[in-house]
Amino acid sequence: QVRGELAMANAQELINKINEKCYLKCVPKPGARLESGEQQCLSKCMDRYMEAWNVVSRSYVNRIQRESQSQMM
Amino acid sequence: QVRGELAMANAQELINKINEKCYLKCVPKPGARLESGEQQCLSKCMDRYMEAWNVVSRSYVNRIQRESQSQMM
């Protein structure tokens, strides 16, 4: 249950960040509806943001592991 | 008493946001005193911010109500 809450919090934070960053990039002038061009931009932006999250996560975890190894030597 | 605290927290947050946004807009180069032109700008900015808050609040509450109605159908 703790694990579930953690995953939820993580997904929620990811959604909030994507919302903030991609709304800024893809909907510069909000109109009467979400245009199809804006929706395509949001889809792409969302995919890129999740890729970026993965790259950052990988780099960060690698770094932590390198540091903890070098401390043990 | 809970209600009072809520109203207080709401007013405090509004004051903080107005302070942040309007100081940025109206006092680009802070001088030895708050000039009368800057004070006029602050008054206007404050009124506009509170109007904006009301427009946003109305739109948001409308949207919540529409969504909760469409879910009940």
Added chain:
Amino acid sequence: QVRGELAMANAQELINKINEKCYLKCVPKPGARLESGEQQCLSKCMDRYMEAWNVVSRSYVNRIQRESQSQMM
């Protein structure tokens, strides 16, 4: 012990702010390593930020004292 925690929290917050502000200013295009020019910039930026913190702190404490004196008269 409370005092120690407070000093720690204060130092940590200062480090976070310097990290955020000076990384933004000094490392516009992160490369394969922290270049010596970037390191020099970070040193200077860090010193300036701490000076700025001191100026702001002094001004703020002065102001609080002036206000509390004028209220007592």
Added chain:
Amino acid sequence: MSQPQFSENDQRELAQFLEAENAKARIQQTVHSLTDTCWDKCIAKVNNKLDRSEEACLSNCVERFLDTSLFIVKRLEDLRSTGM
């Protein structure tokens, strides 16, 4: 010190009241955050009145932001269900 005694009925009413106040606080917090975002998007300079286009921009900004939020959540679910 003795605890005050509440009937079950009192307790239920208190819980409802607190829940309603909580909901109100969450709504106000969202309104603050939306006003922050939409102020930056819609208000370039401060005039004597919000003009019609600024007001329309603010209201569209709220609606489209919430659309974006729904769009993202729905797309995440689609991606998950197609097993990506």
Added chain:
Amino acid sequence: MSQPQFSENDQRELAQFLEAENAKARIQQTVHSLTDTCWDKCIAKVNNKLDRSEEACLSNCVERFLDTSLFIVKRLEDLRSTGM
């Protein structure tokens, strides 16, 4: 487990100490937030020393920010008392 016993005097001193530490923490938090705002307003590029105009800008930035805060609170009270 037994609670340690404090005299009323000890308790009062402890409460005063904690209150003072709280006040210090709030002041430090405000200083962090003001430094953040005023750094962005006053420091365009990083030199070998804060020059006089940057230092004056920082100090004015703090004073005017607090003036702005008082101005807003006072005006809110005026609006309320004239029944708007």
Added chain:
Amino acid sequence: MSQPQFSENDQRELAQFLEAENAKARIQQTVHSLTDTCWDKCIAKVNNKLDRSEEACLSNCVERFLDTSLFIVKRLEDLRSTGM
């Protein structure tokens, strides 16, 4: 209401589990914050794929940000030990 009884062993395992979950939550929070910073630094416009230079920028951005953090902490310690 009676408290459930845990053996000392259960308690130790529970504490370890919670500690590990806490560490995971802190790491995820740092990843969110680094992604925020590095997205703004590295992604100017949204393409059909992260290209090589964007990916390198993101990874360098993380590494240099952490270097910066270590640099600051180390320099603070040096300043303190030389008595400034």
